[in-house]
Each structure stands twice: as structure tokens, then as C-alpha cells.
Amino acid sequence: MGRYLLTQALSFVITLWAVLTLVFVAVRALPGDAATVLGGLDTSTAQVGALRRSLGLERSLARQYVAYWGELAQGNLGLSLRDQRPVTRILLERLPVTASLAGLAFVTSLMLGVGLGLMAGLRPGGTVDRFSLLLTTVGLALPEFWFGFLLILLFAVRLRWFPVVGLPTQGAVLNDLWALVLPAFTLALPRAAQIARLTRARVLDELHADYVRTARGKGAMVAGVARHVAANALPGILPLLALELGGLLTGTIVVEQVFGLPGLGLAILDAIGARDYPVVQGITILAVTIYVSVNWLADLTQLLADPRLRVA
């Protein structure tokens, strides 16, 4: 067990290193040199040269790579090219919107997905199963942003229950949460569909197990069987949950655009449009670090929840 944890920790560090190196390469491959973008068309070559030096762009790639890790280690993500503000401050401003949206979406998809999946799996062919099949099929096929359109048309334009775009007031937390309902549900539907599908499959696998037959033979009611089945089936969906949760931080990009929510997704789109590469890099670093960490934690949790996997 101890040795296994050590290997796991090592593989986490290696993956994170590889992914952050990929970010370094990708950001430096983005078109247009930051300095020429920043300077505009009518800056002289001398000015551009000075700018490049101040941004450290004239150094060799190897030196830039060393500097990149040095600054990462200090938690320094550089300055935004547009307004010279620290990227970390921009991240901290934008994170709450994205985090609450992602959190709300995750909880919704978890309850909907696991609930439907369990009920559908325990009574295959029943009413809930058929309803869940319809919902998961539709949920997986609909383009996320288009489903958002439909929700806006119905609940914001027609029924006027929700604001059409954006957050209504800065600071009024309850109003803001209300405005997050439609985008969160938009995000939750396809994720709930995937969770429900996998949960149902896991439950069906378990229903054929000998212990279920024994429990039934001893006269256990559906609820009693369900408790055991759930305990054995649910650890199997942890990796999927981690993928969903980790992916939500960047998965919100399109939905933030559709609903005009000023989170990390809108920030990275703005930054790509303005070629503000330190901001693109900062958001990407934050997103991939969280993604890799969440997935790694899920593997560990699964290991703790399901002793059978510890053999490896």
C-alpha cells in the first residue's frame, strides 16, 4: 500500500510536469509575438525591442523555460499585457463566478445522474429506466450552448423568471445565485446523462452478483438489496465524476459566453482575442493543475473505497 501510494505520488508529479511543459510550449506557439500585438502597428522597431526585453522574450527558449518554472514556484504568473495587472489577481477575481457555476452544475449532475442511474438500474425496463434512457440520449446529443439558447428563450424571454444574460447586480449574492441556475442546468444535463448511464451499467453488473441472489433468497427487500448494490457500484463511477469535476473549470467556457457570465471562461476567450498571452497561460495553468489533481485524488479515493483495487 505504502509503495503504491509512492508510485502514485510520483506519477502525479511527472504528469503535472509534462502537462505544464505542454502549456509552456503551446503558449509560445500562439501566433503573433506578444510585443508586436501590444505595441500596435505604429510602434518603431526600437520600441518593440525594448518591450520584448522587458517581457523576457529575447531570451533563448531554454532560459524562458527555466524562468517559467522559477516564477511558477513563486506563484507568480506575470502581468496582463493589456492592463499590467498581476494575472493572479485576475484569476482570483474571475474564479468565484466559475467556481460557483461549476459547483452548482456538479452537484446538480451528481444528484440527477446518480439518482436516475440507481433507480433505472435497480428496475431495468421500468418507467424510470425508460424516462432515464430518453433523458440521457437527449442530454448527450444536444449541443450544450444550443440547449442554453432554448432555456433562455423559454425561462428568461418568455416566462421572465431569470435574467437573459449576465449577473444582475454585483454583490447581491442571492440574485447572482439565481442567475446561475439556467447556466448550471445547461452544464449539468450532459454530465448527468453520462453519470446516469455509467451508474446504471454498474448497478446492472452488481445485480447479477451472487451476494444479491443470496440476499434476495434470504428475503431482503428491494431497499436492502439497493444499499449493498449502491455501496459496491458507486466507487466505480468515481473516475468519471473526477473527469467531470476537473473538466468543469474549462467546460464552462461556452456556457459563460452564452449567458454572459464574467468567469474564467470569458476571461480566456477575451485574452485569446486580445492576444494577452500571460492571461491565457495563467488560466490554462490553473485549469490543468486542478484537472490533473482532481483526477489523481479520484484514483486515490477509489483505491480507499474499493479494497479490491489495492492488489495492483
Next chain:
Amino acid sequence: MSRLGAGSVLAVLVVASVALAPLLTPYDPIAPNYRNLYALPSLAHPLGTDGLGRDVLARSLAGGRVSLGVAISATLLASLLGASLGTVATGIGGAADTVLARLFDAVLAFPGFLLVLLVVTILGGGALQTVLAMGVAGAPLYFRLARAYTRAELTTDYALAGTALGATRRRLLWRHALPNFVGSLWVQAASTAASFLLIEASLSYLGLGVPLPTPSWGNVLQDARSYLTQQPWAAVGPGLFLAAASLAFQFLSDGLRDRLDRRA
């Protein structure tokens, strides 16, 4: 009807209507007609007209050509690239295999949509660039699958018998192992095509994939977003086509899995 049947019928319907677009609608999908803005659905315009007076059905069908083309090409690129590299890597073995596997693992450890977004930004927008970006982002999955399947096949008794009879490793890989797992790859490819349709639509919706004026389902919907309240039909039409196409591929994948996958 079985899922395979439903998927095939839906796929044929979508592909045929997109391919036969000029026969189905006489309107130009790009040229504006300012005398007929925001028309409601009628016999002449089954899905109405958009904010520039263009027929929504014509735009949906024209957009489908690009979107389907991009999604299918990207699926082919991802599966061919990933699966052939995976098979070759297992065949060679040793350091090359390990290095390739680690490299693809690093790509897989990246959140998928963000990766495609960055690669498309690096390459610049366009249909070909979108195909390349999705192909690169999708390849690692096929590499992993092909590697796992090939390894499993090479440990079977028939592979041992083949080796005893003097078959080369290359012959075992390409003539015996590959045909045995290629069905599972088809299952995965249909599901990849379904998600690539949605990813391309998202990218083009954000203005990073296929650029206007060339219509694709994503950028037609981006256009429709700007006058969503005046003309909902402009958003409903292409969205329904996109959903039908993605549903068709998803059904094909599920149906093929039941039919072909040996694990099922």
C-alpha cells in the same frame, strides 16, 4: 427498432438531406435578402428566414456539409493516427513504445476542450485547422486502445501458434491482431464523431473554428444568437440538425457495440 437501425436511418437522413441540399431548397445560404427579414416558417421557408433574410433551412443544410465533413475527417485522422501508431509502437516495443505512450498520456492528461481550443488558436481558425486540432486531441485515446488490444491479442494461443508456425511479428500484428479489434475501434469512432460534431459546433460558435461567411452549424448558431429573441427559428433549425446528427452517431456507436464488441 434496434439502436443500430435507428442510428443508420437517422444518419442516412441527415447525410442525404445535407448532400442533396440544392434539390431540397432553392435559396442561397449566404447572400442576404433584405426584403424578407425574420420571416416565420411557411411553405416557401419551412424554417423561416434569419436577420439577413436568408433561408434558415438552406443555411442549416449548407452548414451541415462543413460540420459533418470536419467532424468525420477529424475522426478519421484521430483514429488512423492513434491506432496505427499504437499498433506500430507495440510491435516495436522498448524505449520507442514507452516514450510514445508517455507523450500521449501527457496529452490525455489535458482537459480536452481546452486543448482543442489552444491548438486551433495556434493554427488559426479554419476548417482544416479544426480537423487537425481535433485529430491531434483525439489520437491519444486510439493509441491507448490499439496498444491495449494489440497486447491482449499477442498473448492469445493463436498468436503463440502463429509464432510457432513461423509467422513474423509484423504479420501477426497487421494480419491477425488488427482485424480482431478493428470492430471495437469502429464503436469508438462513431462515438468520437458524435462528440467532434459538438466540439466543432462549440468552437465555431465561439468564432475560433470555421470562420464566417462559410456556414457551419456552430457559426450559423453564433449568428442566430445575436437575434435570438427576434427570430428563435434561426437558432432552432440548425440546432435540430446538429442534435439529430450527433444522436445518429451516438446510436450507431451503441448499436455497433452491441453487435461487434466482444466484451459485451
